[in-house]
Amino acid sequence: MSPHTENPRVYDYVVVGGGTAGSVIAARLTENPDVTVAVIEGGPSDVGRDDVLTLRRWTGLLGGDLDYDYPTTEQPRGNSHIRHSRARVLGGCSSHNTLIAFKPLPSDWDEWEAAGAKGWGAVQMEAYYARLKNNIVPVDEKDRNAIARDFVDAAQAAVGVPRVEGFNRKPFQEGVGFFDLAYHPEDNKRSSASVAYLHPVMDERANLEIWLETWAYRLELEGTRATGVHVRTKDGEEILVRARGEVVLCAGAVDTPRLLLHSGIGPRADLEKLGIPVAHDLPGVGENLLDHPESVIVWETHGPIPDNSAMDSDAGLFVRRDPAHPGPDLMFHFYQIPFTDNPERLGYRRPEFGVSMTPNIPKPRSRGRLYLTSADPSVKPALDFRYFTDEDDHDGRTLVDGIRIARDIARTEPLAGWLKREVCPGPEVTGDEELSEYARKAAHTVYHPAGTCRMGAAADPEAVVDPELRVRGLERLRIADASVFPTMPAVNPMIGVLMVGERAVELIAGDAR
Numbered sequence: 381m382s383p384h385t386e387n388p389r390v391y392d393y394v395v396v397g398g399g400t401a402g403s404v405i406a407a408r409l410t411e412n413p414d415v416t417v418a419v420i421e422g423g424p425s426d427v428g429r430d431d432v433l434t435l436r437r438w439t440g441l442l443g444g445d446l447d448y449d450y451p452t453t454e455q456p457r458g459n460s461h462i463r464h465s466r467a468r469v470l471g472g473c474s475s476h477n478t479l480i481a482f483k484p485l486p487s488d489w490d491e492w493e494a495a496g497a498k499g500w501g502a503v504q505m506e507a508y509y510a511r512l513k514n515n516i517v518p519v520d521e522k523d524r525n526a527i528a529r530d531f532v533d534a535a536q537a538a539v540g541v542p543r544v545e546g547f548n549r550k551p552f553q554e555g556v557g558f559f560d561l562a563y564h565p566e567d568n569k570r571s572s573a574s575v576a577y578l579h580p581v582m583d584e585r586a587n588l589e590i591w592l593e594t595w596a597y598r599l600e601l602e603g604t605r606a607t608g609v610h611v612r613t614k615d616g617e618e619i620l621v622r623a624r625g626e627v628v629l630c631a632g633a634v635d636t637p638r639l640l641l642h643s644g645i646g647p648r649a650d651l652e653k654l655g656i657p658v659a660h661d662l663p664g665v666g667e668n669l670l671d672h673p674e675s676v677i678v679w680e681t682h683g684p685i686p687d688n689s690a691m692d693s694d695a696g697l698f699v700r701r702d703p704a705h706p707g708p709d710l711m712f713h714f715y716q717i718p719f720t721d722n723p724e725r726l727g728y729r730r731p732e733f734g735v736s737m738t739p740n741i742p743k744p745r746s747r748g749r750l751y752l753t754s755a756d757p758s759v760k761p762a763l764d765f766r767y768f769t770d771e772d773d774h775d776g777r778t779l780v781d782g783i784r785i786a787r788d789i790a791r792t793e794p795l796a797g798w799l800k801r802e803v804c805p806g807p808e809v810t811g812d813e814e815l816s817e818y819a820r821k822a823a824h825t826v827y828h829p830a831g832t833c834r835m836g837a838a839a840d841p842e843a844v845v846d847p848e849l850r851v852r853g854l855e856r857l858r859i860a861d862a863s864v865f866p867t868m869p870a871v872n873p874m875i876g877v878l879m880v881g882e883r884a885v886e887l888i889a890g891d892a893r
């Protein structure tokens with residue numbers, strides 16, 4: 381017997397991942413002083429870290445030492461060079477991201493319910509939004525850059541969509557405006573999951589222990605029951621952290637299925653091929669890999685742009701091309717910087733001053749897959765998004781439409797006066813096929829992987845969790861993070877993840893009672 385199994389640490393709940401959903405769950409469960417919780421977090425604390433807590437410094441975190449930085453597999457119809465940033469720090473991706481805050485649309489939740497997630501419809505989910513502790517406010521007046529304001533005016537005129545002030549006030553199908561953000565405008569500090577939920581309580585609650593820089597590499601199962609998590613601390617010590625009540629996985633859409641697979645929970649044939657002993661054959665683990673892919677169109681401006689901003693992408697546009705579609709079917713972020721990382725690989729050059737529009741696909745139809753390539757838990761999993769592989773090319777066509785609409789906006793005042801020339805794809809690129817080729821090869825991710833442990837009806841053999849978020853066929857093991865999304869919301873997903881966290885707390889507490 382190894383030393384750690386002689387003296388395991390025991391808590392009521394072990395939460396794996398102190399990220400977006402994990403922070404909510406840990407803070408809420410420990411409101412009851414009789415409940416003990418351990419959070420196993422792979423990264424360090426965000427407390428006192430200006431580089432993390434200052435929202436506008438977000439690009440500095442990409443690819444750095446607080447980023448797990450996952451590659452994609454070869455994408456024959458897309459961009460094989462995309463790096464998926466996933467945060468390795470308390471607060472998870474809410475400590476890394478741009479904190480654009482959209483309550484999922486009613487049609488998004490209703491789609492989940494129709495996909496078998498009973499009890500997750502729009503009417504039931506509304507209450508969880510009201511519970512969120514994050515400071516969700518519109519981009520502050522002082523942060524509204526002149527060129528972003530002119531983008532809003534030009535988009536309204538060119539596309540004929542309503543101007544929206546407060547996207548979360550009521551459901552919308554189209555519109556342009558400044559976003560709501562989870563931030564504190566007075567000092568540009570994040571209102572991430574960790575800031576809003578953990579910082580106020582983490583030093584005070586004796587019943588909450590956060591294990592920082594500690595990696596969960598395997599679940600401990602006794603028969604069909606999850607009883608703990610094997611972790612490796614920063615110092616390399618291996619410890620079994622036991623749960624009297626439940627283990628709750630909140631490691632995100634990449635690392636939750638990765639941990640399940642390394643614990644022998646997943647598609648039998650895949651596990652056997654790698655020599656991982658099968659603990660529970662669950663075919664859906666790693667399937668249904670979703671994302672919001674985007675492309676980019678960049679303009680050089682006549683000169684420098686005023687410097688004020690919340691995080692350099694403060695406004696956006698939603699379009700509904702198909703009037704029968706329940707909600708928007710094309711979205712744009714407007715960047716007041718020239719976002720040329722991917723186009724540069726295709727030979728384009730970054731202008732000194734410029735702006736970008738990034739059309740994305742709110743409801744992508746391509747579905748990918750995450751799988752292991754090694755039984756070694758330290759080897760990153762393979763992420764095959766199968767970008768732009770849907771049968772009728774809905775995804776590729778959406779980006780082509782996006783570039784055309786972006787050009788219409790750029791031709792319209794008051795934005796037109798700022799713009800000197802289109803840098804990429806360039807005005808000479810006009811045909812459907814050429815535009816599609818550019819859009820797919822210069823594609824990027826909006827950093828929204830989801831769906832790899834999707835929720836579904838208890839009898840659905842491809843579902844990984846049931847509508848109570850319990851892993852099918854196992855006991856005392858739940859998942860609550862972006863991996864449970866059955867389908868992608870049309871909007872940026874972080875608020876949806878926080879709401880999953882709030883609902884998970886209720887489900888866990890309900891079962892404990």
Ligand SMILES: Cc1cc2nc3c(=O)[nH]c(=O)nc-3n(C[C@H](O)[C@H](O)[C@H](O)COP(=O)(O)OP(=O)(O)OC[C@H]3O[C@@H](n4cnc5c(N)ncnc54)[C@H](O)[C@@H]3O)c2cc1C
Nearest residue numbers: 397399400401422472473477479480596632635862872874
């Ligand atoms: C650059 C970027 C910009 C984005 N912008 C926005 C935006 O503006 N608006 C929006 O709505 N969404 C945005 N997103 C997406 C959004 O942030 C994520 O969908 C959401 O935060 C995911 O939450 P989660 O709880 O599923 O996972 P995470 O928040 O990633 O949490 C997972 C946590 O688990 C930890 N962990 C993982 N594996 C292990 C392990 N084995 N052991 C221990 N700990 C582990 C990680 O360190 C992390 O803290 C963005 C994402 C990124 C990366």
